[in-house]
Amino acid sequence: MPRTSTSMPIQTVCPYCGNYIITITTPVPGLLSWLLCSSLFIFGCVLGCCFLPFCVRSLMDVQHSCPVCRHVLFHHRRL
């Protein structure tokens, strides 16, 4: 899947349906979230606290998908 450097919606032509679209961005847990989760867990934070990274949008990866056909077009990773 192509990567993109931005977590903001981007204008592009969807390769699946051919429409000129602005992508829908969806936060998904990425490598950075998992790393923070496991390090918080190791340093003794109990359950709940170690899931914090999953709630912080700026730490999440972002999926760009097409609003027309719902295909995922790009993936933005924090790491």
Ligand SMILES: [Zn+2]
């Ligand atoms: Zn599409």
